[in-house]
Each structure stands twice: as structure tokens, then as C-alpha cells.
Amino acid sequence: MNGRGEPVEVDTIIVGSGFGGLGMGIRLARESERSFLILERADDVGGTWRDNVYPGVACDIPSHLYSFSFRPSSDWARFYASGAEIHRYLKDAAREEGLLPRMRFGTDVLEMRWQGESARWDLETTTGRYRCRVLVVAAGRLSEPRIPAIPGLEGFTGPVFHSSAWDDNVDLAGKRVGVVGTGASAIQIVPSIAGVAGSVVLFQRTPAYVVPRADRRYTEAERRYLSRVPGAVERLRSQIFWDAEAGFARRIGVPSAIAEFRDAALGHLAAQVADPGLRARLTPGYEVGCKRVLLSDDFYPALASGVVELEPSALAAVDGSVATAASGVAHALDVLVLATGFHTTRPPFASRVFGRDGLALSERWSDGMVAHASTAVAGFPNLFVIDGPNASLGHNSAVHMIETQIGFVLGALDHLDILGADVLEVSREAEDAYVRELDRRSAATVWLNGGCSSWYVDDRSHRLTLLWPDFAFAFRAEVGTFDPDGYRFSAAPVLSAI
Amino acid sequence: MDGDPTTRTVVVDGAAVLCSLGGVDRADLDPVVLLHGLGGSTGRDFPFLLPLLARTHRVVAVDLHYGNRPTVDLEDLAGQLAEVLRQVLPQRRVTLIGFSVGASVAAAYAATSSEVTALVLVAGVLRATARHRLLAELRAGLPPGESLRILDVVVAHSPTFLQGRTPDQLSALGPFLRDDRTSVQSELFASTDLEHRLPRIDAPTLVIGCSQDDLAGVDQARALFAALPNARFAEIDSGHAVLAERPAEVLALALDFAGDPQRHRPGSVLERSQP
Numbered sequence: 001m002n003g004r005g006e007p008v009e010v011d012t013i014i015v016g017s018g019f020g021g022l023g024m025g026i027r028l029a030r031e032s033e034r035s036f037l038i039l040e041r042a043d044d045v046g047g048t049w050r051d052n053v054y055p056g057v058a059c060d061i062p063s064h065l066y067s068f069s070f071r072p073s074s075d076w077a078r079f080y081a082s083g084a085e086i087h088r089y090l091k092d093a094a095r096e097e098g099l100l101p102r103m104r105f106g107t108d109v110l111e112m113r114w115q116g117e118s119a120r121w122d123l124e125t126t127t128g129r130y131r132c133r134v135l136v137v138a139a140g141r142l143s144e145p146r147i148p149a150i151p152g153l154e155g156f157t158g159p160v161f162h163s164s165a166w167d168d169n170v171d172l173a174g175k176r177v178g179v180v181g182t183g184a185s186a187i188q189i190v191p192s193i194a195g196v197a198g199s200v201v202l203f204q205r206t207p208a209y210v211v212p213r214a215d216r217r218y219t220e221a222e223r224r225y226l227s228r229v230p231g232a233v234e235r236l237r238s239q240i241f242w243d244a245e246a247g248f249a250r251r252i253g254v255p256s257a258i259a260e261f262r263d264a265a266l267g268h269l270a271a272q273v274a275d276p277g278l279r280a281r282l283t284p285g286y287e288v289g290c291k292r293v294l295l296s297d298d299f300y301p302a303l304a305s306g307v308v309e310l311e312p313s314a315l316a317a318v319d320g321s322v323a324t325a326a327s328g329v330a331h332a333l334d335v336l337v338l339a340t341g342f343h344t345t346r347p348p349f350a351s352r353v354f355g356r357d358g359l360a361l362s363e364r365w366s367d368g369m370v371a372h373a374s375t376a377v378a379g380f381p382n383l384f385v386i387d388g389p390n391a392s393l394g395h396n397s398a399v400h401m402i403e404t405q406i407g408f409v410l411g412a413l414d415h416l417d418i419l420g421a422d423v424l425e426v427s428r429e430a431e432d433a434y435v436r437e438l439d440r441r442s443a444a445t446v447w448l449n450g451g452c453s454s455w456y457v458d459d460r461s462h463r464l465t466l467l468w469p470d471f472a473f474a475f476r477a478e479v480g481t482f483d484p485d486g487y488r489f490s491a492a493p494v495l496s497a498i
Numbered sequence: 499m500d501g502d503p504t505t506r507t508v509v510v511d512g513a514a515v516l517c518s519l520g521g522v523d524r525a526d527l528d529p530v531v532l533l534h535g536l537g538g539s540t541g542r543d544f545p546f547l548l549p550l551l552a553r554t555h556r557v558v559a560v561d562l563h564y565g566n567r568p569t570v571d572l573e574d575l576a577g578q579l580a581e582v583l584r585q586v587l588p589q590r591r592v593t594l595i596g597f598s599v600g601a602s603v604a605a606a607y608a609a610t611s612s613e614v615t616a617l618v619l620v621a622g623v624l625r626a627t628a629r630h631r632l633l634a635e636l637r638a639g640l641p642p643g644e645s646l647r648i649l650d651v652v653v654a655h656s657p658t659f660l661q662g663r664t665p666d667q668l669s670a671l672g673p674f675l676r677d678d679r680t681s682v683q684s685e686l687f688a689s690t691d692l693e694h695r696l697p698r699i700d701a702p703t704l705v706i707g708c709s710q711d712d713l714a715g716v717d718q719a720r721a722l723f724a725a726l727p728n729a730r731f732a733e734i735d736s737g738h739a740v741l742a743e744r745p746a747e748v749l750a751l752a753l754d755f756a757g758d759p760q761r762h763r764p765g766s767v768l769e770r771s772q773p
Contacts, residue, residue, distance in 0.1 A: 069772060234772065235735060239658065241773035245746035246546065254549045400773055444553070472773070473750040 007122065007129035012036035012136065012413075015109050015349070018047020020138030020386035020402045022090055023068055026097045027406055030070075032413070037132075038099065039125060041108035045094045048142050049087040054166040054185060054337075056192030057083035058215075060295050064233065065240045065397045068093065072233040074226035080215045080295075112137075113354040114381060119423050119492030121382065133422060133492075136409060138386035139349040141398075141466070142342045148180070152318035156336055163189060163339040174198040175334040178323050180315045182208050184294055186339035191298035194307045201331045202303070203323075205314035206291070206452070207284045209265040213295040241472070244396040248471050251289050251394055251446050258446070262288040272300035281312040290450025292394060345369065345458040345465055347388065355380035356425075365389075368458035368465040372431040372486065373479045375405050376412075381425040384409045389465055390438050394447070394456070396472040404472075404480045411482025415489075422492035430486025442469040503548055503557070510581045513563040516540070517586055520552030520559075528593050528615050529556035530756065531583065535598025535621070535741075536683045536713070537650065537674025543597060546745035551752070555593075558586055562603065564682045572686065576606040583613070591615045593756045594701075597741060598622065598714065599683045602690050605722075608703075609695040616759040617703040618752055621738050623714045624721040626690040633713070634688035642676055650674040656710035656737030687714075696725045702759035703729040706740070706751060713738035730755075732768040747771065 012028065014021045017040040025038050044050050059066050063076035066086070071093055077085060094100060104127060111124040112135060123130040145162040147153075153160065159170045163185040177197040179186055182204045194200055218226075226232045249257035265288055273279045282303070284291075302308045313326035324330045345368065353361035356379045364370075364379060369389035371377045376384060386405050393401060416424055442448055442464040447456050456466040468475050503520035518540045523529060530551050534543040540559035551557045560582050564570050583592065593616040596604025601622030608614045623630065633653065640646040651660075651671045660668065674680050703726050707719025716733065723731040732751050736743040750771070754761075762768060 065773070238735060238771060238773055242744050242747045242771075245750075246744075248746070249546055249550060252550070252553065254546070256545050441553075471746065471750070473746070473771075474753075476773075477750075477754065 007131040008037070009120075009131040010035040010037050011132060012134040013121070013123060013130055013132040014038045014136045014138055015112075016040065016047060016138040016140055016143075016386075017045040017090075017094070017103065018049070018138065018140050018143075019068075019090070019399055020140070020405075021045075021047070021136070022094055022097075022099065023399075023402055024136050024138060024386065024406050024409065025099050025102065026068070026070070026093065027410060029097055029099060029102070031410065034413070037102050037104055037130065039104050039107040039109055039123070039130070041106070041126075043105045044091070045099075045103065046087045046090045047140050048164075049083050049090060051143070051164045052083055052166075052185070053168070054163045054189050054192075054339075055196075056188035057185075058188060059083070059086060060184060061244075061397045061399075062240045064237045065244070066399055068399065069237065069403060071097075072237065074223055074233050076218060076223075078215055078217050080213065109349075109352060111352050111354070113358075114356060114383075116356060119381070119490075134382045134384070134413065136384045136386060137349060137353065137388070138402075139347065141344055141347070141387050141392060144343040144348045145338075146341045146343050147338060148315070148340050150315055150318055152320075153336075155320065156318045156323075156333075157321040158334045158336065160336040160338065163337060164342070170335060172197045172335060176332060177201070177335045177337060178203065178315070178331060178333040179337045179339055181339035181341065182206065183339060183341055184292060185341075187294045187296050187299045189337060189339055190308055191296070191302040194302045197335075200302075200308040201311050201323075201333065202308055203311045203313070203315040203325060204281075205326075206286075207282050208291060208294045209262075209284055209288045210268060210294045210296050210299055211261075211265050212268050213297045215297070241396065241400065245471055245473060247395040253444055253446060253449065258288060261293075265293065269300060273304045275304065278303065278310065281310060284452075286452035287446050287450035289394065289446040290452035291454045341455055344455040353380065353383070355383065366460070368461040368463045370431060370435045370465070372426040372434045373408055373483075374468065374475075375408050375479070376424075376426040376431075376487075378426050378428040378431045381423050384412070390468050391475075392456075392466050392468065393472060394467055400472050401468065401475060404476045407476075407480045408482050412487075415482055415484055419489050420491070421489040423490045424487050426487050433486075438469060439463060442467075445469050503552065503559075506586065508582050508585050510563070510578050513565075513578075515563050515578065515582050516561040517582065518544075518548060518559040518561075519586075520548050520557045521555050523556035527555055528591050528756070529558060529587055530593045530595060530752075531579075531587075532557065532559035533579070533594075533596040533600030533603050534559070534561065535600050535738075536687050537654075537680040538598070539675060542675070543741050547595075547741060547749055547752075550749055554753075555756070556587075558583075564679045564686075566678065568682065569685050569689075570682050572602060572606045575603045576610060579603060579607050580611065593752075594618070595620065595752060596622065598738065599687045601722075602686070602692060605692050605699065606695055608701050609698040612700070614701040616756050617699065617701045618706065618755060619703060619719075619722055620706045620748060621708050621711055621714045621719065621740055622692075622705070622722055623687065623690045623718040624692055624696075624725055625718075626688050627715075627718075629715070630688045630690070634684045637684055638681065647672050647674075653713045654737060654739040656708075656712075656735075656743060658710065658735075659737055659739075659743045692722070693725060696722070697727065699726060700728065702764075704751065704755040704759075705729050705731050706748065707731065707733045708736045708738060708740045709733050710736060711738045711740075728764045730762045730764065730766045730768060733770065735770075 011034040063081035350362040374391040595618040601619040705723040
């Protein structure tokens with residue numbers, strides 16, 4: 001605690017300790033002499049994978065790709081890692097890379113304010129004040145639960161919790177459980193609790209496309225192969241990466257690729273659900289890929305077997321223990337699980353960041369998130385946002401994107417050193433040009449043309465603000481190396497607006 | 499996306515040559531010309547590359563007429579391509595991408611044309627070896643049927659790729675067209691000798707070899723790289739059918755090279771991608 005007196009001052013502060021924050025920290029620790037701290041509101045590292053402990057939680061990207069390229073592991077137990085295994089991987093990474101002394105746990109950052117006079121960021125947190133020259137916000141994309149405004153929800157007589165705040169104290173055995181939502185979390189939760197709960201009702205507003213998961217365990221011999229044969233892990237990672245990259249053709253409107261993808265999903269549905277009525281209720285009415293495509297081999301069987309009841313409409317109202325769907329059907333429930341997703345297009349951290357002239361980042365982003373190189377924001381000097389605007393993917397690994405952004409930040413910091421400057425800020429013109437180019441590319445994608453609403457698109461501007469509308473390799477090629485063009489550099493202090 | 503590519507038929511010496519066109523022509527970007535590989539066609543080899551290159555470039559994929567005789571002359575094919583480009587892309591300089599036997603045609607054309615600003619040779623052969631001739635003999639001796647299909651599938655794909663297919667996907671693989679063209683191409687492939695042409699190629703060239711290529715052989719790609727004064731080399735972990743196995747990696751290399759063909763100095767070996 002450093003409440004009164006002078007703030008704790010370091011060169012760089014990283015907010016968040018998921019893949020983004022830890023990756024940034026590891027590379028800074030390995031490659032620079034900078035002083036830095038990582039502020040984390042929880043009491044452990046791991047981000048999404050620390051918070052999401054619901055039954056069945058696992059990743060949709062193969063483990064050898066959903067991990068740091070600079071910390072390859074030959075030990076992944078499965079093709080798709082469980083949430084717990086990924087969390088363990090991140091904990092090990094933080095400890096083995098010597099980051100724990102730089103962690104400040106239980107530190108919720110309340111305000112981040114740029115001070116033009118001193119050219120420093122001042123941070124107010126629940127454990128005191130901090131000051132830094134460079135601020136890296138890696139606060140996550142799937143970190144703030146979105147709780148739907150459902151009349152009567154707070155009066156529900158039983159336990160109610162969001163999927164990312166799973167309550168282990170609630171014993172589901174024999175209970176009537178309602179699950180709201182059919183996204184990536186719900187589809188993992190439903191089959192996992194079906195065998196435990198007395199009954200499960202799934203509230204489905206919009207059906208998802210589901211393709212086969214074909215997960216499998218790596219044998220001990222395979223894991224030894226990966227560890228003993230030189231280059232084997234890198235080779236596997238590369239193979240998985242380029243396989244996934246080919247999938248981008250499905251998002252950009254190549255008709256044959258889209259048809260093949262749609263056939264795979266609908267074929268999976270037909271193979272696993274025999275009842276034509278149920279099949280019809282599970283068939284999406286929008287184009288495949290518009291919303292996140294899910295991977296599961298046990299979701300449809302859970303519904304087809306009758307263990308889980310499908311309510312083909314949204315949860316509309318709660319009255320005591322009765323949950324009434326938009327269809328008018330009432331379901332008596334003991335427990336309610338909200339697998340309703342996250343605030344993605346309006347990240348809550350943005351209302352805590354104040355740039356030049358005291359402008360809140362949430363104000364700057366009132367029409368939707370924007371950034372140059374998906375990382376730097378005009379009016380916010382020395383601020384870098386990891387996994388913020390247009391930095392996610394629908395077809396490949398988020399970790400690859402994060403590593404690209406880390407490379408960009410390190411390049412920018414090196415450039416400051418070379419110039420002997422303290423402050424960099426991207427110009428509004430450069431940012432606008434970047435955003436225009438992304439809008440141009442987005443226009444041809446299924447995310448804007450697929451006939452759905454999704455968390456990839458900002459509902460205020462109908463712009464695709466979450467996803468990078470191109471290949472992951474293109475992100476690396478265009479953003480992975482810092483290009484000073486469009487940036488202004490200055491020495492501290494900066495007394496007036498540029 | 500402008501949907502499916504449009505097609506146009508060009509008549510050269512009385513023979514119809516099918517061209518597939520995609521993308522919008524921009525004055526500041528050279529169009530990209532694609533030549534398919536052994537036993538293939540534009541439809542089979544470029545369902546990925548054509549539309550994705552067409553996001554940024556004018557693309558013309560040419561299904562050259564390989565003739566009705568048992569053999570075809572590389573000069574004739576290069577001449578045919580010259581005439582097609584004269585009609586379809588008059589006065590334009592081009593980025594030329596040739597795959598497999600298409601790489602031989604691309605090299606032969608580039609040796610006689612000054613209109614190629616960048617040349618990409620994918621899974622090509624410098625000079626056919628005993629192995630190439632034996633394979634061609636084996637193919638020629640097999641009757642059309644499952645054995646021939648399996649031979650084509652096995653030599654064209656890497657073990658890694660085949661291992662990752664379901665039984666249904668494996669039985670659907672059949673990369674080589676069942677017609678006379680394939681025999682002619684196979685013959686041409688097995689008698690390839692580009693050595694005397696390559697010194698005449700000025701265009702900056704990217705040679706892409708496939709490390710598990712059992713048809714052309716990665717050594718042949720390395721030999722092409724060595725024989726071309728103005729060449730760079732990249733290797734992809736794939737079988738010969740790299741456009742089926744690693745299409746996005748080919749796209750990444752092609753876009754990077756077309757964007758600035760001189761970025762890497764002649765003689766450079768590009769770093770392997772480390773995603």
C-alpha cells in the first residue's frame with residue numbers, strides 16, 4: 001500500500017496479467033532494462049483463464065498455437081487445452097520468467113490520467129498511486145460480464161451467476177438449472193452439467209453454427225516426440241497456424257469456402273440430431289461465420305437425448321422461481337446460469353483512462369473503439385492497448401495477435417530510445433487513415449454481411465470494431481514492426497497540445 | 499468480394515484458352531498471372547489464391563492449351579501465354595506465379611519477356627532426374643482407375659497432410675485430372691530442362707520449395723534458386739500440392755514478394771515463418 005505521499009514511479013506499467021499483460025512483461029523482462037510493474041485487480045495471474053472456471057471450460061484454438069511462441073510447451077495434455085491447463089501454463093510462465101516480484105495483485109486501477117506537464121501517466125488504484133512514462137493496457141476483451149436487463153432477475157429465488165463467475169458452492173445435483181445463452185461458454189457448460197443437474201433448460205435467442213471438435217488427448221509418446229525431436233513443437237504450431245489461416249477465406253466471402261464450412265456445420269447437426277423439429281430450431285438463419293462458430297461434439301447429443309430441454313427463445317422475465325421465455329413458456333428453476341457474454345465493444349477500462357486535455361477514452365470511443373495499428377490512440381500519448389480495437393480474430397489464435405502487438409510496442413519503445421525522446425503520440429490523421437482502411441476491408445466480410453448481430457460489431461456505429469478483418473499474417477506484416485510514420489515524438493515535459 | 503471470378507476464352511492459333519479473371523485493375527499495381535500445375539486446372543489449384551489475391555490485385559489465371567499430341571514444346575506454351583497476355587492484359591507488366599509444371603512455363607516465358615516485374619516459381623523443377631522419369635513411366639503404365647488415383651494422391655501430398663484427413667476426405671482427393679492434358683504435362687515435367695533459359699531471366703524471382711515434395715523434390719527448387727542470379731528462396735513444410743496443404747502460406751509469401759520484389763537481396767534465403 002502506498003496511499004499517502006509520493007506515488008510509486010516506474011518506467012512502464014502494464015494493466016492486466018492475462019496473455020497480453022504477461023506476454024508484454026516477459027518480453028520486457030527478457031529484452032530490456034526498463035523498470036516496470038504489472039497491476040492486477042485479482043489475486044492471481046491468468047485473465048480470462050483465471051476467471052472462467054465453469055464446468056467444461058476449454059479453449060477453441062489448439063493448445064500448441066494458443067500459447068506463447070517464445071514459451072513453447074511439449075506437454076499439452078490435449079489438442080484443445082482445458083481452461084485449468086491454460087491457467088497453469090500462465091502461472092508457470094509468470095513464475096519462471098521472474099515476473100512475480102513485479103506483480104501488484106489486488107490492485108484495481110480506478111483512474112489512469114495523462115499529465116502533460118510532467119509527461120507521465122498518473123494512476124489511482126485500490127492500493128495507492130502509481131506513476132509511469134509508458135502505459136500498456138492489457139485489461140482483456142472477455143473480462144467484464146454482460147448481464148442482460150431481465151425484469152425480475154434480481155428477485156430470482158435461487159442462486160444466479162454469470163458463467164465467468166461460477167459459484168462452486170452451488171451443488172447442481174438434482175437441481176432444475178436454467179442456462180441463458182448459446183455462445184462459446186454455454187455450449188461447453190450445457191453438456192458438462194447435463195449429467196449432474198436434475199434437469200437443464202437452455203434459453204436460446206439465436207442458434208449457433210457448431211462444427212465437430214475432434215479433440216483428443218496427446219499420448220505420452222507424442223508428448224515425448226514433441227520434446228525430443230528438434231523443432232517438432234514449432235513445426236506443429238506452424239502447421240496449426242497455417243491451417244487456421246486458410247479458414248479466413250470463409251470470412252471474406254469466397255463462395256466455395258463458405259459453402260463448405262456451412263455444409264460441415266449443418267452436416268454435423270444432421271448427424272447428431274435426428275428429430276427434424278429440434279434440428280430446425282437449432283438451424284441458424286444467418287450466414288456461417290457471422291457470429292462465432294463453435295466447436296463441440298457433445299452439445300447436440302445433450303439436446304438430442306432429451307437430457308437438456310431447448311427453449312428456442314430468449315429469457316424474457318423472472319418471477320420468483322419461474323423463468324418465462326419470450327415464447328411465453330414458463331420454466332420453474334432452482335439455479336440460473338447467465339452465459340450471456342461480455343462487454344466487448346465498450347470496454348469498461350476506457351472510462352478510467354484520461355488522455356490529453358482530460359479527455360476520457362470512452363468519450364474518444366463514443367462511436368466505437370479506434371486505434372492506429374490497433375494499438376495506439378490519438379490524444380493518448382505513450383498509451384498502448386493490447387487486444388483492443390480490431391485486434392481479435394474469428395479464425396485464428398488471439399495469442400498470435402497479442403504477440404504481434406507486443407512486437408509493435410517494443411519497437412515503439414526502442415524508437416523512443418534511439419531518438420532520445422520521452423513521448424510519442426500518433427496523429428489523428430494517421431489513425432483515421434488506418435481506420436478507414438480497416439472499414440474498407442471489413443465491408444466485404446461475413447461479419448457485416450452475414451445477417452446477424454454479434455459482439456464483433458459496435459451497435460452504435462455498426463462498425464466492425466473487435467476483429468481484425470484480414471489474415472493473422474497480414475496483421476503481423478502490417479503492425480508487427482513499429483513504423484514511426486504518422487507519430488510525433490517529443491522530449492518531456494510537454495506543456496501544450498501538439 | 500466480387501463473388502466468383504469471371505471467365506474469358508482467348509483463341510490462340512485456333513485453340514481456345516480459358517482465362518479466369520478476378521479483382522479490379524489498378525494502375526499502380528501490376529496484375530497477377532497464375533499458371534496451374536501438373537494434373538490441375540485453375541479451378542482445382544487456385545480456389546483460394548485467386549479470390550484472395552483478387553482482394554487487392556487484378557488476377558488472371560490461364561488454363562493453357564496443352565495440345566492433342568503426346569508431347570508439347572515449352573517454347574510453344576510460353577508463346578501461347580505471350581499471346582494470351584497480349585490480348586487480356588495489353589501493355590501491362592505482370593507478377594507471374596507458376597506452380598509445378600506451370601513454373602516451367604512461367605520461367606520459359608520470363609526468359610523471353612521483359613514484361614515480368616516479379617516471378618514466383620512454386621514447387622518447380624530445374625532439370626528432371628531419373629526419379630521424375632520413372633514416376634512418369636509408372637503413371638503412363640497404369641490404367642485409369644483407383645491405383646492411378648492413389649499414386650497421384652500419394653506423390654502429391656505430404657504424409658502430414660494425408661494423416662490429417664478423414665477416410666472420406668482421403669477418398670475424395672484426386673488432384674490429377676483424368677484427361678490427356680495430364681499425360682502431356684507429366685511427359686513435359688519428366689523432361690524438364692530449364693538450365694539454359696534461367697540466366698536470361700532478369701525479373702526478381704521468388705523460388706518456393708516444399709520440404710516434403712515427393713513429386714518435384716525440394717532439391718529441385720533449391721537448384722532453381724541457385725541457377726537464377728536474381729532469386730530468393732523460401733521453403734514451406736508441405737508436399738507438392740502446397741496449394742491444397744498450405745495455401746495461406748503461399749499467399750503470404752506471394753503478397754510480400756509482389757509488394758516489394760527487391761526487399762530481399764538476390765541470394766537471400768527467407769526465414770521460415772514462426773507464427
